[in-house]
Amino acid sequence: MAAFVIDGKVIAAKVRADVAADVARLKEQHGFVPGLAVVLVGEDPASKVYVRNKAQQTVECGMQSFEFKLAEDTPEEEVLELVRKLNADPAVNGILVQMPLPKHMDSNKVLELIDPLKDVDGFHPMNVGRLSIGERALAPCTPVGSVILARSFKDDLSGLNAVVVGRSNIVGKPMAQLLLRENCTVTIAHSRTKDLPDVVREADLVVAAIGKPEFVKGGWIKPGAIVIDVGINRVLKEDGKGKIVGDVEYAAAAQVAGAITPVPGGVGPMTIACLLKNTVEAALMQRGLMRA
Numbered sequence: 580m581a582a583f584v585i586d587g588k589v590i591a592a593k594v595r596a597d598v599a600a601d602v603a604r605l606k607e608q609h610g611f612v613p614g615l616a617v618v619l620v621g622e623d624p625a626s627k628v629y630v631r632n633k634a635q636q637t638v639e640c641g642m643q644s645f646e647f648k649l650a651e652d653t654p655e656e657e658v659l660e661l662v663r664k665l666n667a668d669p670a671v672n673g674i675l676v677q678m679p680l681p682k683h684m685d686s687n688k689v690l691e692l693i694d695p696l697k698d699v700d701g702f703h704p705m706n707v708g709r710l711s712i713g714e715r716a717l718a719p720c721t722p723v724g725s726v727i728l729a730r731s732f733k734d735d736l737s738g739l740n741a742v743v744v745g746r747s748n749i750v751g752k753p754m755a756q757l758l759l760r761e762n763c764t765v766t767i768a769h770s771r772t773k774d775l776p777d778v779v780r781e782a783d784l785v786v787a788a789i790g791k792p793e794f795v796k797g798g799w800i801k802p803g804a805i806v807i808d809v810g811i812n813r814v815l816k817e818d819g820k821g822k823i824v825g826d827v828e829y830a831a832a833a834q835v836a837g838a839i840t841p842v843p844g845g846v847g848p849m850t851i852a853c854l855l856k857n858t859v860e861a862a863l864m865q866r867g868l869m870r871a
């Protein structure tokens with residue numbers, strides 16, 4: 580039987596509607612509007628599209644958007660200075676520095692300068708650590724969105740055998756932490772994992788975050804498994820035109836899985852929706868208004 584297709588666009592729209600309602604309430608009851616600052620260094624065309632989408636959706640949710648576009652050859656010190664300014668600006672509740680940064684910059688140095696309370700990407704070591712010890716933390720948007728998608732199909736993930744393929748700081752590692760919090764049994768697999776197909780075959784829940792087009796084959800998927808595809812790979816079709824595929828061999832996997840996220844229209848839209856959600860959470864924390 581063909582897998583249930585988890586519609587990330589529909590679920591992201593629901594998350595954004597909740598964000599917009601929270602923003603409206605903050606405005607009415609506390610007279611303030613949360614703000615998100617996005618910093619883009621360089622000219623990467625894909626990054627420009629993401630940054631434009633983020634800014635547009637931020638405004639659609641009733642928040643303020645601040646965009647900073649710096650040239651590829653901007654000195655690192657200038658980026659650090661901008662982050663210091665944004666840290667000190669009370670109108671800015673969330674700061675996102677688009678990755679990757681140009682090679683002449685030390686990304687960790689930039690990320691560690693961001694005020695942890697404004698770190699809506701959840702990349703600061705303070706948030707990474709707090710997430711791992713189960714304290715309130717801003718958690719990375721792609722993994723948060725991935726859990727919401729999985730839970731939209733099966734609300735209780737507890738006891739599931741989850742295999743995360745990929746060990747990046749941005750997706751794989753925080754994904755594993757969030758799935759632990761859902762009471763999954765978690766394996767992190769990666770490029771050096773022995774017998775990877777057999778490891779994936781054991782998974783009730785597969786999260787593919789390797790960054791290689793259609794790397795996870797349909798034949799690796801356990802019948803009925805939930806498949807969350809984090810990959811966004813631009814590839815050329817035979818006719819020379821470009822298209823976007825995920826890290827999972829979708830057509831084959833969809834024959835076997837219980838549920839699967841498409842690319843595009845799966846995890847991608849959730850990443851932005853969760854960024855907006857984190858911005859509201861950050862604003863609430865900064866103002867001492869956070870929910871219990």
Ligand SMILES: Nc1nc(=O)c2c([nH]1)NC[C@@H]1CN(c3ccc(C(=O)N[C@@H](CCC(=O)O)C(=O)O)cc3)C=[N+]21
Pocket residue numbers: 626628629632675676677678679700720811823842843844845846847848849850851
């Ligand atoms: N500090 C930082 N934080 C990020 O969250 C971050 C980043 N740097 N650098 C780049 C990646 C990439 N990223 C995406 C966000 C949304 C879509 C998205 O909405 N994708 C749609 C459209 C895809 C398309 O047509 O291009 C989809 O999958 O359906 C994709 C990718 C956030 N990133």
Ligand SMILES: [Mg+2]
Pocket residue numbers: 745746747751769770788789
């Ligand atoms: Mg990896």
